[in-house]
Amino acid sequence: MNDTPSTHSRIAIVGTGFSGIAAAVKLIDEGENDFVLYERSGEVGGTWRDNTYPGCGCDIPSHLYSFSFAQNPGWSRTFSGQPEIQTYLKRVSDEYGVTPRVRFHHNLNEANWDDEAGLWRLETSQGQRTADIFISAVGGLSEPSTPRFPGLETFEGPAFHSAAWDHDIDLAGKRVAVIGTGASAIQFVPEIQPEVARLDLFQRTPPWVMPRRDRRVSTLERRFFKAIPAAQKLIRTAIYWGRELFVLQMRRPRVARRTQAIALRHMHQQVKDVALRETLTPDYSMGCKRILQSNDYYPAVASENVDVVTTGISEVRPDGVVTADGEQRPADVIIFGTGFKVTDMPIGHRIRGRDGKSLHESWQSSPNAHNGTTIAGFPNLFMLMGPGTGLGHTSVTIMIEAQVGYVTQALRLISGKATVEPTEEAMNDWRDEIDRLSHNTVWTSGGCDSWYLDETGRNSTLWPTFAHSYRRRLSKFKPAEHRFGFTTAEPVTEPIVEPVTNAEKQTA
Numbered sequence: 001m002n003d004t005p006s007t008h009s010r011i012a013i014v015g016t017g018f019s020g021i022a023a024a025v026k027l028i029d030e031g032e033n034d035f036v037l038y039e040r041s042g043e044v045g046g047t048w049r050d051n052t053y054p055g056c057g058c059d060i061p062s063h064l065y066s067f068s069f070a071q072n073p074g075w076s077r078t079f080s081g082q083p084e085i086q087t088y089l090k091r092v093s094d095e096y097g098v099t100p101r102v103r104f105h106h107n108l109n110e111a112n113w114d115d116e117a118g119l120w121r122l123e124t125s126q127g128q129r130t131a132d133i134f135i136s137a138v139g140g141l142s143e144p145s146t147p148r149f150p151g152l153e154t155f156e157g158p159a160f161h162s163a164a165w166d167h168d169i170d171l172a173g174k175r176v177a178v179i180g181t182g183a184s185a186i187q188f189v190p191e192i193q194p195e196v197a198r199l200d201l202f203q204r205t206p207p208w209v210m211p212r213r214d215r216r217v218s219t220l221e222r223r224f225f226k227a228i229p230a231a232q233k234l235i236r237t238a239i240y241w242g243r244e245l246f247v248l249q250m251r252r253p254r255v256a257r258r259t260q261a262i263a264l265r266h267m268h269q270q271v272k273d274v275a276l277r278e279t280l281t282p283d284y285s286m287g288c289k290r291i292l293q294s295n296d297y298y299p300a301v302a303s304e305n306v307d308v309v310t311t312g313i314s315e316v317r318p319d320g321v322v323t324a325d326g327e328q329r330p331a332d333v334i335i336f337g338t339g340f341k342v343t344d345m346p347i348g349h350r351i352r353g354r355d356g357k358s359l360h361e362s363w364q365s366s367p368n369a370h371n372g373t374t375i376a377g378f379p380n381l382f383m384l385m386g387p388g389t390g391l392g393h394t395s396v397t398i399m400i401e402a403q404v405g406y407v408t409q410a411l412r413l414i415s416g417k418a419t420v421e422p423t424e425e426a427m428n429d430w431r432d433e434i435d436r437l438s439h440n441t442v443w444t445s446g447g448c449d450s451w452y453l454d455e456t457g458r459n460s461t462l463w464p465t466f467a468h469s470y471r472r473r474l475s476k477f478k479p480a481e482h483r484f485g486f487t488t489a490e491p492v493t494e495p496i497v498e499p500v501t502n503a504e505k506q507t508a
C-alpha cells in the first residue's frame with residue numbers, strides 16, 4: 001500500500017515508534033480507516049530501531065515495557081535487549097495491520113497549519129502531504145545531541161553517536177574516547193571495554209547506578225505465560241504498582257537516602273580503588289537524573305585499560321582529545337554517548353500553527369502542551385509523549401496508551417469538519433500544575449543539571465508524579481478545556497486501505 005497515490009488523509013501520524021504504533025492500533029480499533037503513518041526510515045521502531053549500540057537494552061521490566069493490548073509471553077529476559085524490543089515492535093505493527101499503512105522514507109521537514117483550508121500541510125522528503133488531523137509521534141529521544149567541540153571536524157578517525165553506532169568500525173585494539181556517562185554509555189562501555197586497547201571515559205557528572213535485576217526467563221515460564229495470559233497480566237500489574245512506589249523517593253528525601261545507600265554499596269562491592277570510587281560518586285540526590293542500572297559498568301570502569309577523565313574537554317585534534325588542563329589523550333575513535341535533544345526538540349522548529357509561529361517560538365524556551373498533548377494555536381495537532389509526559393520511574397507505554405485513548409476521544413468529537421485546540425487557560429493551568437507537582441522534588445531541587453529542565457529552569461519534560469494519576473486525568477477528554485471550530489476542508493471519503501479490526505487480537 002506504500003505506493004498509494006493519495007496525498008491527503010483525515011489523520012496523519014508522524015513516527016512509528018511505540019507511540020505511533022499505539023496510535024495506529026487504536027485508530028484501527030475505532031474503525032478509523034482514513035489515516036496514514038509517515039516514517040523517515042525504512043522500518044518501524046523509532047528509537048529502538050535506531051539505537052543498535054552494543055548492550056543496548058531496556059531498564060524497565062519487559063512485562064511492563066510493552067503494550068497492554070499486546071503482551072508478549074516470549075520475552076527471553078526480564079529486561080529485554082534492543083533486538084528483542086525491535087522485533088516485538090515490528091511484530092505488533094504487522095499483526096495489528098499497522099505496517100501496510102506506513103509510508104516509509106517520508107521525512108517530515110515542516111508541518112504548517114493552513115487555516116483557510118483547515119488542514120495540515122506536511123512537507124515531507126517525498127513531497128507535500130495533507131491531513132485534517134496531525135498526530136506527532138516523533139518521540140523525545142529521536143534526535144541525537146553531539147557537542148560541537150572545537151576541532152571536532154579535524155579528527156582523523158571515526159567519530160559517531162551511540163544512537164548511530166557505526167558497526168563497520170572494528171574497535172579491537174583501538175584507543176577509544178567515550179564522551180558521556182548516561183544510560184546509553186553505561187550499557188555500551190562494558191561491551192567494548194574488553195576488546196579495546198584503551199578507553200578514556202570522559203565523565204562530566206557521575207550517574208547513580210543501581211544493581212540490575214535482570215535474568216533469563218525460563219522456557220517453562222514462557223510456556224506458562226503463553227498458556228495463562230492472565231498470569232502475565234497479574235505480574236505486569238504487580239510491576240506497575242511496584243514501580244509507582246519509586247515516585248515516593250523522588251518526593252521524600254528520606255526514602256531516597258536509603259536507595260542511595262544501596263547504590264553506594266553496589267559501587268563499593270565492585271570498585272576497590274578508593275580514588276576511583278570518589279570520582280564515581282555523585283554529589284547530587286539520586287533521581288535528579290535518570291537512575292541507571294548495571295552490574296557490569298563499574299567492573300568495566302575499574303579495569304586496567306580504562307581511565308575516567310573528569311577534566312572538561314577543550315578541543316579535539318586530528319589524533320585525540322585535549323582536556324582543559326592541556327593534556328592530550330590520543331584516540332583512534334570517538335564515541336558520543338551524549339544523549340538527545342529533548343527540551344529543544346527539533347520538531348518544535350518544524351511545526352507551525354495558525355499564526356505561522358513555530359512551536360519553538362510559541363513555547364519561548366519552555367515547552368508546554370495541555371495534558372502534554374494539545375497546544376493553543378495549533379488546531380488538530382496531537383503530540384504523543386509531548387512536554388511533561390516523560391517518565392523516570394516507569395514505562396512510557398503507560399503514558400502513551402493513556403494519551404492515545406484521550407486523543408481518540410477528542411477525534412470522536414471532531415468527526416466532521418471541526419477543529420479542536422485547548423484554551424489558553426487550560427494550558428496555563430496544566431503548566432501551573434506541572435510546576436506545583438515539580439516543586440521540591442528531586443528533579444528540581446536535587447542539585448544536578450539534567451535534560452529534564454529547560455532553559456528557563458522549569459521541568460517541562462517529566463510527568464512529576466505517579467503514572468496512574470496521569471492515566472486518571474486523561475481518562476476523560478474535557479470539551480470545556482478546549483475550543484472547537486469548523487473548517488472548510490472537504491472530508492476524505494475514499495478508504496486508503498481495507499479496515500482491520502484488532503479487538504480479537506487483544507490479549508490484555
Ligand code: N01
Pocket residue numbers: 057058059060141147162179180181182183184185202203204205290337338339340449451
Ligand atoms: O543520554 P543522557 P543517554 N561534554 O542524556 C554527557 C533513554 N535510554 O543517551 O550528565 C561532556 O542520559 C552527559 O553529562 P551530564 C533514557 O531515558 C533509555 O545516555 O549532562 N559530556 C551525560 O553523562 C535516558 O535518560 C534506556 O553532565 C556531555 C551523557 O553525556 C536517555 O535515553 C536505555 C556533554 C548523556 O547522557 C538518554 O540516555 C538507554 C558534553 N558537552 C537510554 N553533553 C532504557 O533502558 C552531554 N554529556 C529505556
